[in-house]
Amino acid sequence: MSKRGSVKKVVLAYSGGLDTSIILKWLQTEYGAEVVTFTADLGQGGEIEPAREKAQRMGIKEIFIEDVREEFIRDFVFPMFRANALYEGVYLLGTSIARPLIAKRLIEIAKETGADAVAHGATGKGNDQVRFELTAYALNPDIKVIAPWREWEFKSRTDLIDFAEKHQIQVTKDKRGEAPFSVDANLLHSSSEGKVLEDPWVEPPPYVYQRTISPEEAPDKPTEIEIEFKKGDPIALNGKAMSPATLFTALNDFGRDNGIGRLDLVENRFVGMKSRGVYETPGGTILHVAHRAIESITLDREAAHLKDSFMPRYAELIYYGFWFAPEREMLQAMIDKSQENVEGAVRLKLYKGNVIVTGRKSPKSLYSNELVTFEDDRGAYDQKDAAGFIRLNALRLRTLAARKRLG
Missing domain, CATH: 3.40.50.620 (HUPs)
Structure with a gap:
């Protein structure tokens, strides 16, 4: 025994x-x-x-x-990206997921x-x-x-x-010697921590980066790509349908070659300490920007704002390890419901570490030229209606102001 x-x-x-x-x-x-x-x-x-x-x-x-x-x-990365999940505002959760x-x-x-x-x-x-x-x-x-x-x-x-x-x-x-830093990597990202990276004031040495070239060394000419979405997930790149891992690999290549996706982060670990890490998420950074762009024309305002409001909690659950907890699954059901009409294409320019949206279109777009035009809108929107809308929304503010004046 x-x-x-x-x-x-x-x-x-x-x-x-x-x-x-x-x-x-x-x-x-x-x-x-x-x-x-x-x-x-x-x-x-x-x-x-x-x-x-x-x-x-x-x-x-x-x-x-x-x-x-x-x-x-x-089954893991795409559902997370439907939520636009960022831990502490910046980390795309590459190790966590x-x-x-x-x-x-x-x-x-x-x-x-x-x-x-x-x-x-x-x-x-x-x-x-x-x-x-x-x-x-x-x-x-x-x-x-x-x-x-x-x-x-x-x-x-x-x-x-x-x-x-x-x-x-x-x-x-x-x-036999101490490694200069520890590395974890997968198709979504690579992370480097420890040793030469422990002092958050010291800039990471260039050899830490493994998935991307530096933005300074990236080409002087932008790369233009187009990503097609259906139900919130990317399904095609530059007009070619691809499997999830194949598409993501291609996005990683585009991101790597244009110096995209580097992050130097001091984060709050679940166990209670702060740690400094260097993350590289080239394809994920591109996908995050593109997904928000297609949502911008396909999601209703209140649905989009509600979804954004619980994103930090969703990201926190993944970071802490609660992927299979009921609260994450409940949030996922809401997120997936919001993605039913998130389809269309997004055009992007990749340039020296930047992901720039240059166009978005969708057969299910909520964007209306008739409503936003500065030209004659032919009755699509009566600007006089705005006066009553403003008066009603100002009612409580005017009441508060009157009380302050009396005080």
Whole structure:
């Protein structure tokens, strides 16, 4: 019997990197458990197949390596973008929105393989531990979650490398020193945190940026693109219909080449501390601007304002890890209802870090030339009606002003 309890089988979110390889061995030695690995291709770049070979070398029999890019964009990113979600006004939630998908698959694989636990490599200081675990418990209230960074005795990078060498886990030379910063990436974005980025007064060194060229180095000529929407989701780019992940990949390329989507942010983590991160969301930044543009001519004013009013709460729920909570699902139902007539096309210019809307059209547009024209409107709008409208709206203000005067 393992000294740490009765866990027999655990599904590990496994990247194939040093940290999760150490976690894999640690689960075997400390828990005496059989380990199943799950590696997700979220569009992070680089090869993920080597994770299979590494897991096999460590005696793993059940290895899951899956391309989930289409599901990620279709079922997580696009619903979030229908809401125009921004955490603290600027962050497009690139890391946050990937965690519920990974955790969902961990739970599904646990059920398929008969595992009684899942494990992740998130530290005890960050948001990801919360996101993984809230999702896991929402989908299986009886699952056991193992978070090695909150349990083990390792105090330093040297301790980890010593453990790796003791158990014959390959440590590449560049892993023997401290990495200058940590990186998380997927098809929506890349984020960089820690080390050289910890002082919020110091400008990020150029080598931090991985998804975009600098705006200064971007072409002197703008790039013009057109995005077509249906029910709030992009369905075609420059007249060509594409799958969600294919379209998003193309937007990333346009954004990268024009220096779009960089963000240097000090944010409030859910666990209570402030942290500084550098985010790159090239395609997402373009999509955010385009989506608001198509909404501007297809959404009713009060519907649009109501939707904007609960966006910060919706974004906060995703950042905190409550994707599968009932309140997020309730908000999503309202958001999706608002998108029924959000269709049409948006034309954009991409230029040196800027996304500039140059046109928008829709078969379901609420924009009326007859109403807004400065020329003879032929009875479409009687300007005299505005006088009564203003008098009625001014009634309470005049009453308040009269009281102040008497006072």
